[in-house]
Amino acid sequence: MAKGMKQMRDQMRTVDLIVETRDARIPLSSINMEFERLVGSKDRLIVYNKADLAPADIQHTVQEEMAKRSQRAIFTDTSINKSVSQILGVAKDIAQRDPVKYPQFSIMVVGMPNVGKSSLINALRRTGINRGKAASTGAKPGVTRAVSSKIRVLDKPAVYLLDTPGVMMPHIPDPMTAIKVALTGKYFCGIKDNIADESVLADYLLFRLNRLVDSNDYWQVLGIERPTDDINELVDMLARKIGALRHGGETDADKTLQFFLRTFRQGRFGRFCLDDLDEQSVEAFFKHSLLEAPMSKNQGQKAKRAAQRQRSIERARSKNLL
Numbered sequence: 001m002a003k004g005m006k007q008m009r010d011q012m013r014t015v016d017l018i019v020e021t022r023d024a025r026i027p028l029s030s031i032n033m034e035f036e037r038l039v040g041s042k043d044r045l046i047v048y049n050k051a052d053l054a055p056a057d058i059q060h061t062v063q064e065e066m067a068k069r070s071q072r073a074i075f076t077d078t079s080i081n082k083s084v085s086q087i088l089g090v091a092k093d094i095a096q097r098d099p100v101k102y103p104q105f106s107i108m109v110v111g112m113p114n115v116g117k118s119s120l121i122n123a124l125r126r127t128g129i130n131r132g133k134a135a136s137t138g139a140k141p142g143v144t145r146a147v148s149s150k151i152r153v154l155d156k157p158a159v160y161l162l163d164t165p166g167v168m169m170p171h172i173p174d175p176m177t178a179i180k181v182a183l184t185g186k187y188f189c190g191i192k193d194n195i196a197d198e199s200v201l202a203d204y205l206l207f208r209l210n211r212l213v214d215s216n217d218y219w220q221v222l223g224i225e226r227p228t229d230d231i232n233e234l235v236d237m238l239a240r241k242i243g244a245l246r247h248g249g250e251t252d253a254d255k256t257l258q259f260f261l262r263t264f265r266q267g268r269f270g271r272f273c274l275d276d277l278d279e280q281s282v283e284a285f286f287k288h289s290l291l292e293a294p295m296s297k298n299q300g301q302k303a304k305r306a307a308q309r310q311r312s313i314e315r316a317r318s319k320n321l322l
């Protein structure tokens with residue numbers, strides 16, 4: 001993980017705008033505190049992708065919360081290029097502000113696995129090229145690419161996109177985040193197997209589904225007889241429904257759980273947000289995260305001086321006591 005982050009930091013130095021891709025279904029749990037440290041004061045745009053799978057009414061709340069922290073967030077759905085042009089707009093604005101500093105402006109997409117980085121790169125390419133000015137890649141070597149791994153996506157100002165995304169492993173400070181990250185992705189990287197166990201994921205998902213006032217029709221989507229808050233009962237009913245049975249009629253729990261999780265990941269239970277976004281929960285999240293975040297250089301020096309002072313006081317006290 002440290003090696004990956006170091007590689008990404010080196011690459012990030014060479015670009016002007018970081019497009020950090022997160023998952024709209026877990027707007028808080030997809031924040032990577034390690035990356036927060038790494039990104040420093042670099043220009044960054046937060047892109048909540050897979051917006052089509054999350055409730056539309058979370059967007060305003062999330063954008064406001066990010067704005068409070070001086071961060072700009074947009075919501076995209078790369079399958080229909082939704083809001084992708086806004087990313088290019090942000091790049092264009094920054095590049096135009098200082099043409100001397102940015103004779104060639106470059107963008108890098110980063111994010112955790114399966115969040116839609118490659119889809120976003122392709123969507124940016126499509127959007128940029130469709131604007132008509134950008135040359136198609138490969139057609140004019142040396143014109144379409146600033147260096148071998150950069151694709152030109154805007155002409156005036158010249159904006160380039162790194163064609164390979166930076167990959168970061170999810171930041172998993174606690175088991176609940178592990179469950180949410182695993183529920184939204186097909187990879188369980190960096191997450192302990194027992195936490196990412198499908199029965200644990202499914203149990204939590206069922207709990208969330210039953211908590212939603214409007215979404216108790218998950219059982220209708222699955223075609224089972226009734227809602228239930230017992231995962232074993234759900235497995236029994238669903239296994240019969242989908243024919244996930246072993247020889248002798250025993251239910252195939254693994255296959256059934258996988259089906260249940262896949263149905264959720266495909267968005268068939270409706271739009272879903274796994275993070276609680278009421279004011280109190282958001283505040284608690286950031287308070288907890290800040291405790292984890294490292295100190296800035298300034299804060300670090302202050303803390304060092306405070307520690308030295310404390311040591312001197314203690315030394316003086318101990319001498320008096322002698």
Ligand SMILES: Nc1nc2c(ncn2[C@@H]2O[C@H](COP(=O)(O)OP(=O)(O)OP(=O)(O)O)[C@@H](O)[C@H]2O)c(=O)[nH]1
Nearest residue numbers: 049050051076077078079113114115116117118119
């Ligand atoms: N519903 C929905 N699915 C999306 C969206 N963007 C990407 N996907 C899907 O998410 C999956 C992962 O997309 P990728 O673009 O491969 O994600 P990635 O971050 O590059 O993945 P890695 O290569 O694993 O790091 C694919 O099945 C995409 O079709 C989106 O906006 N909405």
